[in-house]
Amino acid sequence: MGAKIISGTETAKAIREELKTEVDELRQKHNLVPGLVTILVGEDPASQSYVAAKNKTAHALGIHSEQVTLPADTSEADLLALVDKYNKDAKIHGILVQLPLPKHINEAKVLYAIDPNKDVDGFHPVNVGKMMLGEQCFLPCTPHGVLELLQRSGVETSGAEVVVIGRSNIVGKPVANLMLQKRPGGNATVTLCHTRTKDMDFHTKRADILVVAAGVANMIKGDQVKEGVVVIDVGVNRIGMTESGKAILAGDVEFESVKEKAAAITPVPGGVGPMTITMLMKNTVQSARQHAGLA
Numbered sequence: 001m002g003a004k005i006i007s008g009t010e011t012a013k014a015i016r017e018e019l020k021t022e023v024d025e026l027r028q029k030h031n032l033v034p035g036l037v038t039i040l041v042g043e044d045p046a047s048q049s050y051v052a053a054k055n056k057t058a059h060a061l062g063i064h065s066e067q068v069t070l071p072a073d074t075s076e077a078d079l080l081a082l083v084d085k086y087n088k089d090a091k092i093h094g095i096l097v098q099l100p101l102p103k104h105i106n107e108a109k110v111l112y113a114i115d116p117n118k119d120v121d122g123f124h125p126v127n128v129g130k131m132m133l134g135e136q137c138f139l140p141c142t143p144h145g146v147l148e149l150l151q152r153s154g155v156e157t158s159g160a161e162v163v164v165i166g167r168s169n170i171v172g173k174p175v176a177n178l179m180l181q182k183r184p185g186g187n188a189t190v191t192l193c194h195t196r197t198k199d200m201d202f203h204t205k206r207a208d209i210l211v212v213a214a215g216v217a218n219m220i221k222g223d224q225v226k227e228g229v230v231v232i233d234v235g236v237n238r239i240g241m242t243e244s245g246k247a248i249l250a251g252d253v254e255f256e257s258v259k260e261k262a263a264a265i266t267p268v269p270g271g272v273g274p275m276t277i278t279m280l281m282k283n284t285v286q287s288a289r290q291h292a293g294l295a
């Protein structure tokens with residue numbers, strides 16, 4: 001046996017090519033350049049690398065991108081003022097405040113201050129609510145990436161037993177919600193597991209599709225899944241450092257043992273991560289269209 005490897009890198013590349021064409025066309029036909037600002041507070045190395053990747057990808061697609069880096073002791077008031085400035089900036093269609101924020105800043109307060117029409121992360125309550133109702137809105141990037149990856153890999157979700165591990169607002173809750181919605185990519189029977197779940201193995205062993213977003217390195221092993229399962233590993237855990245100072249990454253899934261039983265599995269790195277970044281680009285382009293009345 002041996003699972004099919006679902007490459008997020010390859011799928012993201014295909015979507016980025018589509019987006020590049022779309023961005024070129026918006027510029028040529030409508031003189032419209034989508035604009036994104038990323039705001040990073042502090043010096044967390046993982047956040048720095050994600051934000052850098054977002055700006056680099058935006059640039060490669062012809063999206064105007066601004067990168068603001070603020071010291072860790074930036075006040076909440078200053079951050080809110082900056083968000084407000086970009087809310088009013090017509091060149092900017094997407095505002096992303098990278099999480100986590102330093103402890104002294106109220107994350108919810110900052111996310112709620114972003115204009116919902118520029119909320120390309122899909123974290124504002126207006127977008128969360130619309131998502132829940134199945135209305136058109138900005139979908140959160142990682143969950144959206146998971147759905148796109150499944151769809152583009154030809155994995156049927158309709159009627160599938162989907163088990164999601166992790167109940168974060170960023171991944172677990174929205175993935176579960178999207179996968180049960182009555183539309184293509186949804187229609188699954190969804191179980192959402194978390195740290196208080198009584199019998200985790202009972203659930204993981206009956207999953208047709210297992211989405212793991214627990215934030216615990218190598219948590220799910222081969223003996224916890226059934227033969228033929230499709231596994232989406234959302235975890236990006238830094239488990240060490242190479243001699244040259246590069247982070248060593250591990251997913252939430254023990255790849256070697258699980259791939260022996262799975263029909264298909266995403267790797268880490270190269271799985272969901274690149275999809276998250278690409279969905280941010282998609283949302284930014286969508287936002288630019290909406291602002292220009294071209295949606």
Ligand code: L34
Pocket residue numbers: 046049050053096097098099100121141142236247249268269270271272273274276277
């Ligand atoms: N506001 N904060 C906001 N929006 C987000 O969507 C995020 N997230 C999460 C953390 N904070 C956020 C991200 O961007 C996680 N995340 C993210 C983005 C990209 C990657 C991982 C997490 C990614 O590209 N991972 C690569 C490995 C990169 C590396 O070497 O570190 C991968 O192949 O998985």
